[in-house]
Amino acid sequence: MSQLKQLYYTLSSVLPVTQLLKAAGNPVLFPYHHLVSNHNALHIRHLYSYKNEQQFADDLDYMLRYLRPVSANELSAAVKSKQPLPSNAFLMSFDDGLREVYDVIAPVLLKKGIPAVFFINPAFVDNKELFYRCKLSLIIEELSNTDVSIQLLEQCRNLLNLPSHTSLNEVKHAVKQINNLTAHLADELGLLLGISFNDFLETQQPFLTTEQITELGKKGFTIGAHSWNHPYYHLLTDEEKLEQTISSMNYVTTHFKPSVTTFSFPHFDNRLSQTFFDALKERTSIDLLFGIQNQKYELQNKMLHRFNAERPELPFKKQLHGVLLFMILQRFTGMHAVKRKV
Numbered sequence: 001m002s003q004l005k006q007l008y009y010t011l012s013s014v015l016p017v018t019q020l021l022k023a024a025g026n027p028v029l030f031p032y033h034h035l036v037s038n039h040n041a042l043h044i045r046h047l048y049s050y051k052n053e054q055q056f057a058d059d060l061d062y063m064l065r066y067l068r069p070v071s072a073n074e075l076s077a078a079v080k081s082k083q084p085l086p087s088n089a090f091l092m093s094f095d096d097g098l099r100e101v102y103d104v105i106a107p108v109l110l111k112k113g114i115p116a117v118f119f120i121n122p123a124f125v126d127n128k129e130l131f132y133r134c135k136l137s138l139i140i141e142e143l144s145n146t147d148v149s150i151q152l153l154e155q156c157r158n159l160l161n162l163p164s165h166t167s168l169n170e171v172k173h174a175v176k177q178i179n180n181l182t183a184h185l186a187d188e189l190g191l192l193l194g195i196s197f198n199d200f201l202e203t204q205q206p207f208l209t210t211e212q213i214t215e216l217g218k219k220g221f222t223i224g225a226h227s228w229n230h231p232y233y234h235l236l237t238d239e240e241k242l243e244q245t246i247s248s249m250n251y252v253t254t255h256f257k258p259s260v261t262t263f264s265f266p267h268f269d270n271r272l273s274q275t276f277f278d279a280l281k282e283r284t285s286i287d288l289l290f291g292i293q294n295q296k297y298e299l300q301n302k303m304l305h306r307f308n309a310e311r312p313e314l315p316f317k318k319q320l321h322g323v324l325l326f327m328i329l330q331r332f333t334g335m336h337a338v339k340r341k342v
Contacts, residue, residue: 001311001313001314008322009314009318009319009321009322010318012318012321012322012324012325013317013318013321013322014321015321015325017066017320017321017324018066020321020324020325020328021066021088021324023324023328024324024327024328024331025327025331026087026088027085027087027088027295027324027327028070028075028085028086028087028089028090028091028304029063029067029089029090029091029295029307029320029323030090030091030093030290030295030304030305030306030307031059031063031090031092031093031306031307031308031309031316032092032093032094032095032264032290032292032306032307032308032309032310033050033051033056033092033093033094033095033105033308033309033310034048034050034094034095034096034098034310035050035096035098035100035310036050036051036052036053036056036100036104036105036108036310037050037052037053037100037104038052038053038104041100041206042137042138042141043130043134043135043137043138043200043204043206044098044134044137045137045141046136046137046140046141046172046176047133047134047136047137048310049310049311049312049313050310050312051310051311051312052312053104053108055312055315056104056105056108057108057112058315058316059309059315059316060108060109060112060114060316061112062315062316062317062320063090063316063320064112064114066088066320067088067089067090068086068088068089068090069089069090069091069092069113069114069115070086070089070090070091070115071091071115071220071222072091072115072117072222072224072260072262072287072288073222073259073260074086075091075288075304076260076262076287076288079287079288079299079302080287091115091116091117091304092109092114092115092116092117093116093117093118093119093224093264093290093306094116094117094118094119095119095226095264095266096119096120096121096124096131096207096226096230097118097119097120097121097124097125097207097208097213097226098206098207098208099205099206099207099208099212101118101208101216102208102212102215102216106216106219106221109221110219115220115221115222116221116222117221117222117223117224117262117264117290118208118213118216118221118222118223118224119224119225119226119262119263119264119290120208120213120223120224120225120226120252121225121226121227121228121229121230121248121266122225122228122229122247122248122251122252123228123229123230124207124229124230125207125208125209125210125213126207126209126210127201127202127205127206127207127209129201129229130197130200130201130206131229131230132178132180132183132186133230134206135186135187135190135195135197136175136176136178136186138190138195138197138200139175139186139189139190139193139195140172140175140176142193142194142195143156143168143171143172143175143193144172146193148168152192152193153168153171155192156171156189156192156193157171159185159188159189159192160174160175160185160189162174175189179231179232179235180229180230180231180232180235181235210255213255213256214255214256217256217257217258222258222259222260222262223252223256223258224252224258224261224262224263224264224290225245225248225249225251225252225262225263225264226248226263226264226265226266227244227245227248227265227266228243228244228247228248228251229244230266230267231244231266232266232267233265233266233267233269233271233272234271238275238276238279241272241276242276242279242280242283245263245280245284246280246283246284248263249261249263249284249286260287260288261285261286261287261288262286262287262288262289262290263286263288263289263290264289264290264291264306265289265290265291265292268291268292269291269292269293269303270291270293270338272340273340273341273342274301274340274341274342275342277301277303277340286302287302288302288303288304289301289302289303289304290303290304290305290306291303291304291305291306291338292305292306292307292308293305293338294306294307294323294326295307295323295326295327295330296330296335296336296337296338297336297337297338298337298338301340303338305338307323
């Protein structure tokens with residue numbers, strides 16, 4: 001986190017929560033995570049940071065002091081009836097369907113009586129496939145821990161179409177730039193480095209199984225969709241975007257039969273046009289959509305915007321104040337509502 005952001009959160013934490021809540025309009029907050037773990041998850045380590053179980057539990061306890069947990073069903077009912085959303089509330093959500101949802105996250109939430117939405121990618125369920133970005137983390141880990149020979153480094157450069165003078169750190173940076181259109185490079189690099197992604201899937205079982213997801217649904221959690229295999233939507237055609245959304249949603253409704261249908265967009269949603277949302281409405285009906293534009297307002301598309309709550313350097317005791325102040329500033333400057341391009 002930059003020093004400017006650290007200063008912002010430090011200063012905002014001085015302001016009283018109750019006054020910030022009131023000034024922000026007594027909102028519903030939508031914090032999201034991917035992972036909570038006490039262990040070094042090598043397939044995630046080089047992608048983003050995450051909180052451990054104690055940090056996560058402490059964050060929940062702080063939220064519960066000022067906010068009440070609500071379910072996706074409660075929010076959907078309000079949106080459908082065009083009633084105001086619940087006041088001073090929060091809905092937790094978790095993306096990507098990682099195994100720790102079942103092992104770590106759900107037990108903590110159940111203990112504290114907090115509902116949540118778990119968004120899954122059908123391609124990864126039952127560990128049938130390893131998300132290409134997880135492969136990137138494993139590749140960077142291998143490059144970091146192995147005495148990379150000059151010859152091997154040159155082979156990596158050639159695969160990535162990099163100049164011969166590119167340093168090891170620059171190669172790692174280039175690995176992180178691989179996207180869903182160039183995901184084949186992850187497999188080629190893995191083969192070059194002697195990494196067996198299939199062995200990792202079999203031994204580590206990083207994603208949820210059908211049985212685990214079914215059990216989570218029976219325990220009262222909402223199961224939602226998060227696209228079929230987590231691509232960057234801005235790299236897809238409009239038809240591919242629709243197919244990713246609808247096929248993953250159909251998979252969830254068919255296999256897990258949630259009482260409310262929910263979908264969260266992978267990566268980011270700010271480049272999606274209103275034309276896309278209009279086409280989505282014509283092709284399917286989803287009760288609630290979720291984006292990540294930091295609590296902005298977009299109910300015309302039944303869209304609720306979340307914020308990242310998993311940075312370990314930022315306890316929720318600070319983040320809650322910062323998020324609320326940001327909402328107030330957005331409203332004051334007229335930037336609180338999402339405006340989609342056609």
